[in-house]
Amino acid sequence: MPKITMNVNGASVSAEVENRTVLSAALREEMGLTGTHIGCDTSQCGACVVHVNGKAVKACTMFAVEADGANVDTIEGQAHADGSLNIIQQAFQDHHGLQCGFCTPGMIMSAAALLKDNPKPTEAEIRDYLEGNICRCTGYQGIVNAIMAASGQSAAIAAE
Amino acid sequence: MYNFEFAKPKTVEEAASAMAAEGAQALGGGQTLLPTMKQRLASPEVLVSLTGIDGMVGVSASGGSVTIGGATTHAQVAADVAESYPALAALAANIGDPAVRNRGTVGGSLANNDPAACYPAGALGSGATITTNKRDIAADDYFQGMFETALDEGEIITSVSFPIPQKANYQKFDQPASRFALVGVFVAKTPDGVRVAVTGASNEGVYRWTAAETALNSDFSQAALEGMSGDADDMISDLHGSGAYRAHLVGVLTRRAVAACG
Incomplete structure (x- = not known):
């Protein structure tokens, strides 16, 4: 089997994977990073969003061999070194941005990608950017509020 | 999905020779192909990734047209033609969702020719020219029905040139x-x-x-x-x-x- 080496959350990691292994499966099953969730496995739900070379992608819809040599950032690398939550994670906790938590890793990684490109998004821009992230608890208002707060803006009040 | 051989060529020539193998299939961003393979609607024996070919990624504008490398992602097109061809940038910026746009490519979209995809409308509407490793094809001759194109077996879209309309x-x-x-x-x-x-x-x-x-x-x-x-x-x-x-x-x-x- 091909051996791939990636820089995952700042550490070099190698694994042997089949060509058909998708990145989400490699992260979870070969590297033990089960924070990246597999919801639909068809690139609809966004629970598996990670960053590959700084870009948000759906890890279920990319082969692990395509990420050979890449920098990969997952939810496990988001907290600070001392274990405290980063600003987005803390905002999700403070603003009820999660209920069951299944979609949360993807939501956090999408939010991080959005705020990197657009540090002060409007509520409409946040909703547009999260088009590919589905929350089955339908907790979108809390999620949008959390991202508004993480970007230093007062949280939206009215639901759409 | 079924397993396959994986090739990641560095040049168009290497890609063309890899595509000559029995059961070979080009892989762009994979945003359609991977779900199709998971459903076993496609089971290529060799996947030839086109995203590692430097000459096939990027946008250049000159003489009233923009030329986009076949392996350029929708997100890059949205950013790079925003000034030169805003209508095309807006089209690219509204395909799928942000994570899909960071993987999906213009060449992949045109080669697949999904009947509900956006790029075929942009290419045909603009009167674009699709350039392959073998020839130039006018958009008017390229689209030949649902999922059907003028591409021959193994032919690779290397770039697409869009004349900028008034x-x-x-x-x-x-x-x-x-x-x-x-x-x-x-x-x-x-x-x-x-x-x-x-x-x-x-x-x-x-x-x-x-x-x-x-x-x-x-x-x-x-x-x-x-x-x-x-x-x-x-x-x-x-x-x-x-x-x-x-x-x-x-x-x-x-x-x-x-x-x-x-």
Whole structure:
């Protein structure tokens, strides 16, 4: 089997994977990073969003061999070194941005990608950017509020 | 999905030779191909990744046109042609969702020619030229029906050249679950006349709405299209919308696109 080496959350990691292994499966099953969730496995739900070379992608819809040599950032690398939550994670906790938590890793990684490109998004821009992230608890208002707060803006009040 | 051999060539020549293998299939961003392989609707024996070929990624503008490498992602197109060809940038910026746009490529979209994809409307509406490792193909000759193109077996889209129209606009009526176009209309006003390309609607895939082009050539205004709609008999009819509904949308979206052209 091909051996791939990636820089995952700042550490070099190698694994042997089949060509058909998708990145989400490699992260979870070969590297033990089960924070990246597999919801639909068809690139609809966004629970598996990670960053590959700084870009948000759906890890279920990319082969692990395509990420050979890449920098990969997952939810496990988001907290600070001392274990405290980063600003987005803390905002999700403070603003009820999660209920069951299944979609949360993807939501956090999408939010991080959005705020990197657009540090002060409007509520409409946040909703547009999260088009590919589905929350089955339908907790979108809390999620949008959390991202508004993480970007230093007062949280939206009215639901759409 | 079934397993396969994986090739990641560095040059177009290496890619072409890898594509000569039995059961070989080009891999762009994989946003359609991976789900298709998971469902075992496709089971290529060799996947030839095109995203590692430097010469196939990037955008250049010169002489009134923009040329986009075949392996350039939608996100990069949206950013890099925002000034030179805003209507095309807007089209690219509204494909799928952000994570899909960071992987999906213009060459992959055109090679697949999904009947509801956005890029076929942009390419046909603009009168683009599709360049492969073998030849140049005019968009008017390229699209040959649902999922059918002029590409030969193993042929690779290396770049696509879009002439920049005087005015252009793309109107997409989203199918919110798939994020494809339920109907999409690209209108371009060029020195050689108006072009209207419709995606998502016809059983034959993307097509030029010539009746609307004729009307707009004599009067480029919404009023020139008053009362016109697509031909419901030719339209896709499914649980998302009847043929009559799509035919109506073709007229509405074309008028909106003309209005947005200003």
